Amino acid sequence: MLQQLTNLSDKELISRARKLKDQEAEGVLMERYSHLMVAVCLPYLNNGPGTAPEEVYPRLLQRLSASLKTQTIPKANEWIHYTIRAQQAQTEKNSPFFPSTESREQQQMENKVEKVTTNLKEQQVLAAAMEQALDKLPAEDKYFLKEFYVNNKTFTELAATKKYSVEKTRQILQQAKQKMASLLMNETYE
Amino acid sequence: MSNLENNQRILKIFSNIRCLNRDQLPRYLDGRLTDVEKHLVEQHLVDCDLCFDALQVLQQSQYREKYQPLATSMQQYIRSSIKRASQVHKVERYQRQEQKKESFLIYFWIVAAIGIGAGSIYLVQQQGKFKTPVSKAIASNTDLRTTQSETPPVQASIVTPVREENEVSRKPAEPVTTPVAAPPVVATPPPAAVPKPIVKDSVKATVKPPATVTAVKDSIRDSARKQLAATPKAPEVKEPPKDKPPTPDRKDTPTVVKKAEDKPEPKAPPKKEASDEKKAAATPTNTDEFLYKAAMVYHQQGDLNEAISRYKHLSESPGKYGELSRYQLAVCYRSKGQTGKARRMFKEVVRMNGSMKEKAQAALDNL
Numbered sequence: 001m002l003q004q005l006t007n008l009s010d011k012e013l014i015s016r017a018r019k020l021k022d023q024e025a026e027g028v029l030m031e032r033y034s035h036l037m038v039a040v041c042l043p044y045l046n047n048g049p050g051t052a053p054e055e056v057y058p059r060l061l062q063r064l065s066a067s068l069k070t071q072t073i074p075k076a077n078e079w080i081h082y083t084i085r086a087q088q089a090q091t092e093k094n095s096p097f098f099p100s101t102e103s104r105e106q107q108q109m110e111n112k113v114e115k116v117t118t119n120l121k122e123q124q125v126l127a128a129a130m131e132q133a134l135d136k137l138p139a140e141d142k143y144f145l146k147e148f149y150v151n152n153k154t155f156t157e158l159a160a161t162k163k164y165s166v167e168k169t170r171q172i173l174q175q176a177k178q179k180m181a182s183l184l185m186n187e188t189y190e
Numbered sequence: 191m192s193n194l195e196n197n198q199r200i201l202k203i204f205s206n207i208r209c210l211n212r213d214q215l216p217r218y219l220d221g222r223l224t225d226v227e228k229h230l231v232e233q234h235l236v237d238c239d240l241c242f243d244a245l246q247v248l249q250q251s252q253y254r255e256k257y258q259p260l261a262t263s264m265q266q267y268i269r270s271s272i273k274r275a276s277q278v279h280k281v282e283r284y285q286r287q288e289q290k291k292e293s294f295l296i297y298f299w300i301v302a303a304i305g306i307g308a309g310s311i312y313l314v315q316q317q318g319k320f321k322t323p324v325s326k327a328i329a330s331n332t333d334l335r336t337t338q339s340e341t342p343p344v345q346a347s348i349v350t351p352v353r354e355e356n357e358v359s360r361k362p363a364e365p366v367t368t369p370v371a372a373p374p375v376v377a378t379p380p381p382a383a384v385p386k387p388i389v390k391d392s393v394k395a396t397v398k399p400p401a402t403v404t405a406v407k408d409s410i411r412d413s414a415r416k417q418l419a420a421t422p423k424a425p426e427v428k429e430p431p432k433d434k435p436p437t438p439d440r441k442d443t444p445t446v447v448k449k450a451e452d453k454p455e456p457k458a459p460p461k462k463e464a465s466d467e468k469k470a471a472a473t474p475t476n477t478d479e480f481l482y483k484a485a486m487v488y489h490q491q492g493d494l495n496e497a498i499s500r501y502k503h504l505s506e507s508p509g510k511y512g513e514l515s516r517y518q519l520a521v522c523y524r525s526k527g528q529t530g531k532a533r534r535m536f537k538e539v540v541r542m543n544g545s546m547k548e549k550a551q552a553a554l555d556n557l
Contacts, residue, residue, distance in 0.1 A: 023272065023279065024272050024279070027268050027269070027271060027272030028272075030268050031265055031268045031269065031272075032209075032211075033209065033240070034261065034264045034265055034268055035211075035212045035215060035244075035257075035261045035264075035265075036209060036210070036215075036240050036241060036244045037264070038257060038260045038261045038264050039215070039243075039244035039245075039247050039248050039253070039257055039261075040240060040243045040244050040247060042247050042248075042253040042256055042257060042260070043247055043253065045256075053260055053263075057260075057264055057267070058267070061267075061268070061271075077209050077238050077239075077240045077241065078239070078240070080240055081239050081240040081243070084240075106204070106237065109204040110204045110205070110206045112204070113201050113204045113205060113206075114205075114206065116201075120194075123197055123198075123201065124197060126201065127196075127197035127200045127201055130200045130201070130203065130204075131200060134200070145203060148232075148233075148236075149199055149200065149202050149203050149233075150196065150199045150200065152225075152229050154228060154229065154232060155232050155235075167246075170235060170236060170242065173236045174236050174237065177203060177204075177236060177237070180203065181204070
């Protein structure tokens, strides 16, 4: 049963955990992200009362399990990151997770790309639209996106050419991508 | 081709890539990934804050040491909680299955009980149906015995045996038609014929289904044949009481005919007439009597055409049965709506100046 569940996507596991109250599916989802949870929480361990790993991680899992039943989760990684940050900020108020507008636009674009994978004609149309959107972006954003995605350059290579840090390079890429997504989505709405 | 590749690369900007797995995370940090894999991971890292933060933390050696044991214990913790949950889930599922089984069994037994109950009720009803005719027959037998004891020996010797027994079973209350003690006197009927007609007549009196009617017909035909065969013997036995029948005949016929007049149904008068026929049984023409009775059976059944043809055949014979059959023929015509023929027949009966004259005249007046 566990073997079969590990092959399911996040979305399917979440729906199983919600609709069928399948705790195994919930467990598989938690296990899939457990190593990342552990890594992200490491700097906040043993910093004060109630920050021992035996307390932090079970509490985090409980919090995630509770919010899984009530919240809309388009992306599991964003939801987990949000919950970890909320726990680290020690906010007792359980403010619900809402994906940002940029994130939603980006996800819509991802869905569009996934849709056209089987149709060459649609692929061409979408690629042309994306190129047009790419041209509308600022020169630096366009350069970074083209170098990273079309010329397959790594973070370190890109950072080296512009003499930026890896974090900054990633940030530029992230923002450029978000701009492009909003451009494309606004085009479709017009 | 290059255009297609270019398209694919541009589309890659928005391709969805999964988070780094347990294996990829340390390998990326150590730089042990292939170029393609590394590029894929970096594509994902552009969007995923969780993975990027994890990598940032793990790049610091102090956390890197803690990471591995904690990650393993976290995995074990989750697995153990899943196991517990799954066991509880399994127990619940098993309990649900058991409950389902139990409820199914309960439904099954309820249905089975209903089926058995319905079956037993049906059987009881069927038994009741089978019992009633038998009990009736027994009751008629007892009546028969009582009437036998009451009847005077003189009357009993007058009448033909087979038909009389039938009449007794049919109408046990009537004292006029009781003359049953004949079996010991007359040798004509077969010994087995005594109980049979009782049952048949009782059935005939209640429902008259086609099968029983045919059986009755056959029995009548058989008895007629037997009578025919026994004709030489019969007169010897019946000669002495010959003088008596005319008086009861005259007394009985008018009453019976009146009853027939009252009831418009074709069935009622023939029955009465049949009882009249027993009084006239002293006549030597036993064949005519049985033929007449056979015709009566058809008449009672409503098979008028057959009855008419038989009455016609009989009407030519001299004596009482000729007159009676003509009268019945007229009744048949009347019930068929052929009033002209009926009138002619009634006139003939009147002209014959027999016992049925008054009745025929009355019928003629009513027509």
